[in-house]
Amino acid sequence: MNGLSAEFQHAVNPQDTTLKFRKGEIIFSQGDPGDCWFEVVSGTVRTCHFHVDGHRQLTGFFYKGDVFGVEYGARDAAAEAVTNTTLTRRPALNDGPNSSWQNRALERALDSANQCIFLLGRRNANERVAAFLLIAAKRLSALDSIPLPMTRSDIADHLGLTIHTVSRTISGFVRQGFIELEGPQLCRIVDLEGLRAIAGEEIGVAIDNMGAMRSRRGYAGQGAGV
Amino acid sequence: MNGLSAEFQHAVNPQDTTLKFRKGEIIFSQGDPGDCWFEVVSGTVRTCHFHVDGHRQLTGFFYKGDVFGVEYGARDAAAEAVTNTTLTRRPALNDGPNSSWQNRALERALDSANQCIFLLGRRNANERVAAFLLIAAKRLSALDSIPLPMTRSDIADHLGLTIHTVSRTISGFVRQGFIELEGPQLCRIVDLEGLRAIAGEEIGVAIDNMGAMRSRRGYAGQGAGV
């Protein structure tokens, strides 16, 4: 909101550049050549698949420290800024000894896709929303207070629901005493165990093992998005 | 059927081995070390994610010529034989100049996952089943007559539906004259355009571009599964 828009700010090293995007701006589009990848410095990013029938599928949200845009040869998903966002852009590592790094990034992207599949496969609205909240809490390492910078529409297109169902489900959780809202964009978890019970054992376990997973899988501050 | 079960048949070269699995046998399980990958010589394979709540999500079917098991560090999905199956097993390429090959395999796996997400995101039963049939036809290069070696339960767990809905939907397609069945495992497409219209423009286009995609993406006989 300060006139900065996809401008180069400064070059940290000859090939890495810092970029700023304003809320809603497109970072790259489906079909663009995938000649670089990004790390989120601040803000939130979403990746989107647009389908011919008009339906939009969000495949991931990316927060501070996450990397995205590694997994695509030619971009088969678009990336957009959910909020005002600062990114570091790095050239793609197509060859050389570092391609194993890219390999791991691809594996993380696949993990992310599998998580998305998990959210979409035969689960009802309560399970999807509860799992989404817990995953967001995990990703942001904020078990008490979860910022939700994306719109209800974004959440709906991520979970395969309508905004109405998302809104109603969240309201239901508030009524049942699982969470509290401070405005639509900030969610406080009141009954963590209750939410876990709704989302299913798996998500609860995943959260318990958060620390272990980071070390075991080499996450160390870089995630694959949600 | 003939007493062969996961036996080594012969070694084509020092590290590649041929394996046979009987219908329903487990090829590898979630959590196994991913130290090799497989190519389907004959038969059909499914990859499955098992969730704590008992729900099973099939992420792909693999037919003659497909490779699978490349995409997992430690296996995060199980692989099982849908029918009696012959496989070639190769050691994983964890390093060396060939890791770019593995890279492409990972990208294909990601494509496959995205296709799965596409099938699961906000589509009704007709769209899912029609898309599934068209994708199977494409994968098997058999636009007229589609073998369906997997059970209705497998299809249901792939599409996020119940076996009842899958069965009813297929019966509906027969009644409407889109397909014919010769037993539950063999499906003949009668009205291709009609099926495409149900599945959505996207799938139809994908099928039209089948040849182009193979060459453009270097598919040449190796697929990522469906």
Added chain:
DNA sequence: CGCACTCTTGAGGGAGCTCAACATTTGTGG
């Protein structure tokens, strides 16, 4: 203040799940 956008909430209907029964196929043991 008025417009645009997002979020929330209600009422009604329809798609798909659950429960249930039956048909068909496959496998097994006598």
Added chain:
DNA sequence: CCACAAATGTTGAGCTCCCTCAAGAGTGCG
């Protein structure tokens, strides 16, 4: 080879969950 059991597939009836349609409330911005 047949009888029986088990697995798989099909179909119907009822009900539930979520989508659609609709209206209203809250918020930011010009």
